[in-house]
Amino acid sequence: MLSHLIQQSRWLLLAAAAASVISGVCGVLLLAQITTALTADASRYGSLAWTFAGLALAAMLTRTLSAVLFERLGQHALAELRHYISARVLAADFRRLELAGGPRVQSALSEHSNNVAQFFVSVPAILTNAVVVAGCLVYMALLSWKIFLAAVVAIGLGSLGYHLAHLLAIRHLKTASQEQDKLFGHFRALTEGAKELRLNRAKRRTFGSEVLGSSIEAVRSSRALGMSIFVASASWGSFLIYAFIGLVLFVLVGDVPDRTTIMTGFALVFLYMVTPLEVLLLNIPRANLAKVAADRIEEITREIPGAAMAEAVGVPPPLRLNSLLLKGVKHRYYHEQSDDFFELGPLDLEFRPGTVTFLVGGNGSGKTTLAKLLVGLYAPEAGEVWLNGERIEDFNRDRYRQLFSAIFSDFHLFERLLEASRPDLDEAGNRLLARLHLQHKVKVSGGAFSTQALSQGQRKRLALVVACLEDRPFLIFDEWAADQDPVFKDVFYRELLPELRAQGKAVLVISHDDRYFGLGDRLLRLENGRLVEGAAASPQAERPVLQSTVA
Ligand SMILES: Nc1ncnc2c1ncn2[C@@H]1O[C@H](COP(=O)(O)OP(=O)(O)OP(=O)(O)O)[C@@H](O)[C@H]1O
Numbered sequence: 001m002l003s004h005l006i007q008q009s010r011w012l013l014l015a016a017a018a019a020s021v022i023s024g025v026c027g028v029l030l031l032a033q034i035t036t037a038l039t040a041d042a043s044r045y046g047s048l049a050w051t052f053a054g055l056a057l058a059a060m061l062t063r064t065l066s067a068v069l070f071e072r073l074g075q076h077a078l079a080e081l082r083h084y085i086s087a088r089v090l091a092a093d094f095r096r097l098e099l100a101g102g103p104r105v106q107s108a109l110s111e112h113s114n115n116v117a118q119f120f121v122s123v124p125a126i127l128t129n130a131v132v133v134a135g136c137l138v139y140m141a142l143l144s145w146k147i148f149l150a151a152v153v154a155i156g157l158g159s160l161g162y163h164l165a166h167l168l169a170i171r172h173l174k175t176a177s178q179e180q181d182k183l184f185g186h187f188r189a190l191t192e193g194a195k196e197l198r199l200n201r202a203k204r205r206t207f208g209s210e211v212l213g214s215s216i217e218a219v220r221s222s223r224a225l226g227m228s229i230f231v232a233s234a235s236w237g238s239f240l241i242y243a244f245i246g247l248v249l250f251v252l253v254g255d256v257p258d259r260t261t262i263m264t265g266f267a268l269v270f271l272y273m274v275t276p277l278e279v280l281l282l283n284i285p286r287a288n289l290a291k292v293a294a295d296r297i298e299e300i301t302r303e304i305p306g307a308a309m310a311e312a313v314g315v316p317p318p319l320r321l322n323s324l325l326l327k328g329v330k331h332r333y334y335h336e337q338s339d340d341f342f343e344l345g346p347l348d349l350e351f352r353p354g355t356v357t358f359l360v361g362g363n364g365s366g367k368t369t370l371a372k373l374l375v376g377l378y379a380p381e382a383g384e385v386w387l388n389g390e391r392i393e394d395f396n397r398d399r400y401r402q403l404f405s406a407i408f409s410d411f412h413l414f415e416r417l418l419e420a421s422r423p424d425l426d427e428a429g430n431r432l433l434a435r436l437h438l439q440h441k442v443k444v445s446g447g448a449f450s451t452q453a454l455s456q457g458q459r460k461r462l463a464l465v466v467a468c469l470e471d472r473p474f475l476i477f478d479e480w481a482a483d484q485d486p487v488f489k490d491v492f493y494r495e496l497l498p499e500l501r502a503q504g505k506a507v508l509v510i511s512h513d514d515r516y517f518g519l520g521d522r523l524l525r526l527e528n529g530r531l532v533e534g535a536a537a538s539p540q541a542e543r544p545v546l547q548s549t550v551a
Pocket residue numbers: 098333334342361362363364365366367368369370
């Protein structure tokens with residue numbers, strides 16, 4: 001992931017890196033100028049001053065250039081990652097997305113992406129300071145090979161300590177990023193469960209301290225521990241530098257004739273080198289954190305492989321429904337905690353245009369799962385789906401899904417009506433709003449609802465407006481009427497459903513409103529994942545069920 005981002009902007013990255021390196025080189029040359037000026041004749045001051053001024057200016061310009069370029073690279077990487085993750089989520093197989101879970105995806109899109117982008121902020125610091133440190137070491141090597149060898153030993157010890165610390169720290173950083181995915185789930189509960197948390201003080205307290213609080217703490221402690229180990233290893237590096245300075249100044253230089261001048265020169269080099277070295281050692285952990293975040297993003301996106309979703313070029317011809325057959329289809333959910341399965345099917349069903357089918361059954365009997373299987377959100381684990389004589393498989397499932405409009409009980413209303421291809425969107429939308437008695441509350445203008453601050457039943461009517469605007473051949477309503485008042489329930493069952501039937505739509509209505517079951521053409525009953533025969537309409541049903549076939 002990180003290497004892909006680096007590869008993608010390699011030229012800009014190279015330019016930024018070159019600017020960082022030049023800035024570091026200018027820093028080292030400035031140091032050389034300073035040490036030369038300390039011992040130079042007054043006659044050379046003029047030329048030294050000009051060189052010094054030129055180098056200072058070049059250092060400032062190249063540092064600014066590299067910082068700006070890296071900042072741009074960081075923002076570019078962040079945007080790229082967000083595009084990439086969103087595209088993966090948009091294309092992901094629905095079931096795999098359900099399994100991966102929203103909070104982990106949210107975490108990848110926000111925190112992990114930010115941490116990866118931070119890499120591009122730490123790189124210039126690492127590069128510039130690495131050049132300064134390397135330059136100082138070379139300068140010392142020119143002065144004395146003994147000092148150079150001592151520096152090599154110090155660097156070797158520092159690297160070994162750093163490597164060991166790295167192995168330990170990375171474990172804690174990984175634990176922190178795993179815990180952070182869970183934390184995003186708790187953040188969601190914080191707003192989505194706001195009502196429940198306010199109504200029950202004990203629940204609020206327990207959630208705040210034991211669930212949310214402990215998760216925040218777990219992230220904090222693992223990350224703090226990981227970063228502390230890195231920082232401690234950076235301090236170990238600094239200590240080695242001071243030990244090295246001591247060794248050079250008090251042991252290696254010895255009692256030479258020109259001791260004061262030499263000592264002054266070395267002291268200057270060392271002092272000049274300490275800050276870059278510390279900055280260097282502190283920025284390497286950030287780059288490591290970016291690596292951990294990039295691995296996490298990769299792991300999450302691997303869990304949500306893309307389903308075949310060819311983007312149609314232009315407007316594809318609308319799908320027709322002549323017949324839709326489910327032959328022996330099955331779906332299974334595995335419940336890890338109880339180590340058991342819920343199995344739906346095998347189901348054999350046929351749907352034809354112009355029919356209204358009621359699907360009934362107790363809670364958890366598999367109605368919604370059947371709807372998800374029917375609309376192609378789940379690929380059948382066994383059996384076949386046939387549309388108009390064509391078998392539906394992975395390669396044509398996305399096209400097949402375009403046959404349906406569905407309102408599930410956990411439906412989502414988008415801010416904009418996304419059926420943008422209709423030129424009469426506003427007009428048709430407002431007509432439908434009037435039919436659903438919402439014209440005084442909401443308008444469609446500029447392709448969007450004027451408000452969504454409505455009751456749940458009213459929002460469901462907006463979802464119905466969207467479904468009607470989509471004008472698909474097959475409509476699915478998952479307990480749509482459950483939130484409607486008796487008057488509107490009547491409108492739905494007695495007016496809208498017959499109208500949809502008359503328009504030749506196939507309609508599947510998941511419902512518990514048994515007094516209306518007689519208005520359908522067919523009644524299907526699910527019990528524990530199996531379709532059962534002998535579905536009977538309620539005694540108050542309005543007219544007999546025309547058919548009760550399980551094909
Ligand atoms: N996302 C899921 N992951 C795992 N198991 C699930 C999932 N969704 C549903 N199940 C399991 O499948 C069974 C059937 O669920 P489904 O939502 O299809 O029932 P339903 O008939 O629509 O129920 P209800 O009337 O309560 O809406 C449930 O008992 C549950 O155990």
